[in-house]
Amino acid sequence: MKPSVSIVINTLNRAFCLETTLQALFHLDYPNFEVIVVNGPSSDGTEAILERYKNVFKIERCPEPNLSMSRNFGIAAASGEIVAFIDDDGIPEPEWLDRLVAPYSDPAVGGVGGFVFDRSGVQFQTRYLLSNRLGYSEQVAEVPAEALDRLNLPGSFVFPGLIGVNSSFRRQALLEIGGFDEHFNYYLDETDVCVRLIDKGWKLKVVPNAYVHHKAAPGGMRHLRFYARSQAYFIMRNAVEKGVACDVRQAIQPGLDLHRNSVAQALKQGIVNDEQAAALLRELEEGMEAGIHAAKQTPVRKLLPANVKPAPFKPVVSVKQSGKKMVICLLSQDYPPTHNGGIGRWTREMALGLSQKGHDVHVITRSATDQHTVDFEEGAWVHRIVPLIYNQSPIPDNFKLPPFVRAYSTSIYYEVKRIETHHKVDLVTSPIWDVEGLACLFDRSWRTVLTLQTTYALSADNHHEWRENGAFWKEHVEPMIAAERYFLEKADAIQSISHAILNLTEASYGVSQIGAKAKVFPIGLGDLSASTARKPAQGSGAVTVLFVGRFEHRKGIDTLMETIPALCREFPEVRFMLAGDDSLQGHRGTPYKKEFLGRFEGEEFLRRVEFLGRVDDERLFQLYSECDLFVAPSRFESFGIIFLEAMMFGKPVIGCRAGGMPEIIEDGVSGRLVEPEDSKALHHALRELISDAELRRRMGAAARDCYQRRFSREAMIAELEKMYREQVELRRV
Numbered sequence: 001m002k003p004s005v006s007i008v009i010n011t012l013n014r015a016f017c018l019e020t021t022l023q024a025l026f027h028l029d030y031p032n033f034e035v036i037v038v039n040g041p042s043s044d045g046t047e048a049i050l051e052r053y054k055n056v057f058k059i060e061r062c063p064e065p066n067l068s069m070s071r072n073f074g075i076a077a078a079s080g081e082i083v084a085f086i087d088d089d090g091i092p093e094p095e096w097l098d099r100l101v102a103p104y105s106d107p108a109v110g111g112v113g114g115f116v117f118d119r120s121g122v123q124f125q126t127r128y129l130l131s132n133r134l135g136y137s138e139q140v141a142e143v144p145a146e147a148l149d150r151l152n153l154p155g156s157f158v159f160p161g162l163i164g165v166n167s168s169f170r171r172q173a174l175l176e177i178g179g180f181d182e183h184f185n186y187y188l189d190e191t192d193v194c195v196r197l198i199d200k201g202w203k204l205k206v207v208p209n210a211y212v213h214h215k216a217a218p219g220g221m222r223h224l225r226f227y228a229r230s231q232a233y234f235i236m237r238n239a240v241e242k243g244v245a246c247d248v249r250q251a252i253q254p255g256l257d258l259h260r261n262s263v264a265q266a267l268k269q270g271i272v273n274d275e276q277a278a279a280l281l282r283e284l285e286e287g288m289e290a291g292i293h294a295a296k297q298t299p300v301r302k303l304l305p306a307n308v309k310p311a312p313f314k315p316v317v318s319v320k321q322s323g324k325k326m327v328i329c330l331l332s333q334d335y336p337p338t339h340n341g342g343i344g345r346w347t348r349e350m351a352l353g354l355s356q357k358g359h360d361v362h363v364i365t366r367s368a369t370d371q372h373t374v375d376f377e378e379g380a381w382v383h384r385i386v387p388l389i390y391n392q393s394p395i396p397d398n399f400k401l402p403p404f405v406r407a408y409s410t411s412i413y414y415e416v417k418r419i420e421t422h423h424k425v426d427l428v429t430s431p432i433w434d435v436e437g438l439a440c441l442f443d444r445s446w447r448t449v450l451t452l453q454t455t456y457a458l459s460a461d462n463h464h465e466w467r468e469n470g471a472f473w474k475e476h477v478e479p480m481i482a483a484e485r486y487f488l489e490k491a492d493a494i495q496s497i498s499h500a501i502l503n504l505t506e507a508s509y510g511v512s513q514i515g516a517k518a519k520v521f522p523i524g525l526g527d528l529s530a531s532t533a534r535k536p537a538q539g540s541g542a543v544t545v546l547f548v549g550r551f552e553h554r555k556g557i558d559t560l561m562e563t564i565p566a567l568c569r570e571f572p573e574v575r576f577m578l579a580g581d582d583s584l585q586g587h588r589g590t591p592y593k594k595e596f597l598g599r600f601e602g603e604e605f606l607r608r609v610e611f612l613g614r615v616d617d618e619r620l621f622q623l624y625s626e627c628d629l630f631v632a633p634s635r636f637e638s639f640g641i642i643f644l645e646a647m648m649f650g651k652p653v654i655g656c657r658a659g660g661m662p663e664i665i666e667d668g669v670s671g672r673l674v675e676p677e678d679s680k681a682l683h684h685a686l687r688e689l690i691s692d693a694e695l696r697r698r699m700g701a702a703a704r705d706c707y708q709r710r711f712s713r714e715a716m717i718a719e720l721e722k723m724y725r726e727q728v729e730l731r732r733v
Contacts, residue, residue, distance in 0.1 A: 110202025114210025524716025
C-alpha cells in the first residue's frame with residue numbers, strides 16, 4: 001500500500017484559476033490521496049466553487065490573509081502520512097505524486113520537492129534551489145546527489161530549498177517542528193520550514209521528474225513590505241539566533257536592492273508616479289524594521305500546536321482508478337477556442353472523452369502566437385507549438401514535401417519526443433489533411449493511427465484553381481497527394497469517420513490494404529443543448545433558417561443563395577442566418593457574399609438575411625439553439641459535424657446525397673436529403689419545412705433521438721478506446 005497523501009491548496013481570491021487546479025487533481029495516477037482546500041477571506045467567487053467540491057474534498061477556512069496560517073490549517077486537517085502543497089495556480093502532471101512520494105521510502109527523509117515549469121509550460125521556473133540562512137536562494141540546473149546530501153546537515157549555512165508550489169513533507173516531521181511560522185505572512189515561509197527540518201536532522205530531496213506547471217497568477221498579498229519583513233525576520237531567526245555573525249540590515253540590502261530596481265523600472269515606465277514610488281520604497285524600510293522587531297519582541301515562534309487531530313482520511317476517487325491508462329497524442333492544427341474547424345472540434349471531443357476515461361491525452365496544435373505553450377484544458381494537455389526549421393528530420397531528404405509542411409510535421413515530432421521525456425507515449429493519431437503526423441510515422445517508438453477526412457485528391461474536384469495554377473499543382477498538390485498515399489500505406493491503423501470517405505479514399509489512391517486496417521465509426525459529440533443560453537422566442541410564425549460553414553464552393557453556399565430570394569418573398573416571416581468565413585473567393589473569383597449583395601442591392605428581403613461571419617463557440621451553439629431548421633447543401637462532406645451539432649439541439653436538417661451526409665441524415669425522418677447543386681430540390685425541401693411547424697417539430701425530435709442513440713461522445717469513445725487499446729497491445733507484442 002502506498003503512503004497516504006494529503007494535498008493542501010491554500011487560496012485567496014483566485015476563483016479564476018482555482019478550478020483548473022482542482023480538476024487536474026482528478027487526473028493524478030496516485031491511488032491514495034485526499035485534498036484539502038483552505039480558503040482565506042476571499043471576496044470573489046471562490047466559495048461558490050468550493051461549494052461544488054465539498055462532498056469530495058475537505059474544505060477549511062483561514063480568517064486572515066496569512067499564507068503560513070493557511071498552511072497550518074491545512075496541516076491540521078491532513079490525515080495523510082505525507083502532506084503535499086501545490087498552489088491554486090499550479091497544475092501537476094499525472095505522475096507527480098507517485099514520483100514525489102518515492103523518496104519517503106527512506107525514513108530519514110522529511111521533505112521532497114520537484115521541478116516547476118513556468119507559465120509557458122515549456123521552460124523551467126525552478127529546478128534545484130540552494131538556499132541560505134540569509135534568505136537568498138540560487139537556482140541551479142543540476143546538483144549531484146552526494147553534493148545535496150552534504151547540505152542536509154544540521155547547522156548548514158547552505159541547504160536544499162523547496163518551492164511552495166511543488167513541495168511535500170512527512171506529516172510527522174511537520175508536527176515535530178510546529179508547522180509553518182505564522183510570522184511569515186508571505187515569502188520565505190517554505191524556506192523557513194526547510195531549514196528548521198534540516199536543523200532537526202531530517203533530509204530534503206528533490207525529484208527532477210515530479211513536475212508541476214506554475215501558471216503564476218497575480219497575488220493580492222505580495223506587497224513589498226511583506227518581502228522585506230519576511231527576509232529580516234528569517235535572518236534573525238535562522239542566522240543571528242543560530243550563531244551566524246551578521247548585521248541584519250546590511251545582509252538584507254541585496255534583496256532590497258532587487259525590489260528598489262523594480263520600483264525604479266516601474267517609475268521609468270510610468271506604471272507608478274513619484275509619490276507612489278516613494279511610498280513603495282518606504283514600505284521596504286518599514287518592513288525590514290518590522291521583521292527585526294518581531295523577532296526581538298516575540299522569542300517564541302507562532303507555530304501549529306503539536307496535538308492537532310484531523311478528521312478521518314477522505315480519499316479522492318480519480319478518473320485513473322482502472323490503472324490501465326494510455327498516453328495518447330492527438331494532432332490537429334485547428335483546436336478550440338482559437339480555431340473551430342471540423343477536425344479541431346472532433347479532436348476536442350476525442351480529447352475530452354479519452355481523458356474522462358482515465359487516459360493521458362496530449363493535443364498538439366498550432367500556436368496562434370509566436371509562443372510555444374502547454375496548458376491543461378478540460379482534462380487534456382494542449383501543446384500549442386510554433387513550427388521551426390530543424391537541421392534533422394525523420395522525414396527523408398528525398399521525400400518531396402512543401403517546406404512548411406515538412407517543418408510543421410517535424411516540429412510535431414520533436415514535441416512528441418519532448419513529451420516522451422515525461423511519459424512513455426503509446427499512440428499518435430494524425431489527420432490525413434496536411435499529413436501532420438508524417439514525421440512521427442517514421443519513428444516506430446509508438447503506434448501511428450491515421451484519421452480520414454477530406455484529402456487533397458478529393459478536394460481537387462472543388463478547387464479548379466489548383467489545376468489552373470500549374471506551379472502550385474506541381475509543387476504543392478502533387479507532393480501532398482503522394483505523401484497522403486504513403487501515409488495510407490504505412491499507418492498502423494486507419495480511423496474513418498464514414499464509409500463514404502473510406503470508399504472514396506480507396507478508389508482515389510488505389511491503396512488496396514486500406515480496408516483491412518481501417519475501422520469505421522462516426523464522430524460523437526458531448527451534449528451541450530441543456531447548458532446553452534437561449535434568447536426569448538420570436539413572434540408567432542417567425543422561422544429562422546441557419547447555415548454554418550465556410551463560404552466556399554464545396555460547402556454549396558452558392559446553391560443555398562439561389563433559393564433565398566424566392567423563399568423570403570413567399571414567407572415574410574422567414575429569416576436566414578449565415579455563419580462562417582464569408583471573405584473567401586467564390587468559384588467565379590468574387591466572394592459569394594459580395595456577389596449576392598450586389599445582385600440584390602436594394603431588395604427588401606435583404607434585411608432578413610444576416611451574414612454573421614466567423615463566430616465563437618458560445619455564439620455558434622446559441623445559433624443552433626435559436627434556429628428552427630438547419631441547412632448545409634455541401635457538394636461533399638467526409639462526415640458533416642455541423643449536422644450533428646444541429647441534431648443535438650433537436651433541429652431538422654437538410655443536406656445532400658454526397659459523402660458522409662446520408663450516413664447521418666435519414667431522409668424524411670430527421671430531415672431531408674437533396675442532390676448536390678440542385679437548387680430546385682433544395683428550394684422544395686426548405687419550403688416544405690418552413691411552411692409546416694408540425695413537420696419541423698416531428699423531424700427535430702427524430703433528429704435529437706438519432707443524435708442520442710448514434711452520435712453521442714460516449715458511443716464514439718467506446719469504439720475509439722477499443723481500437724486504440726488493440727493498437728497498443730500490438731505494439732507491446
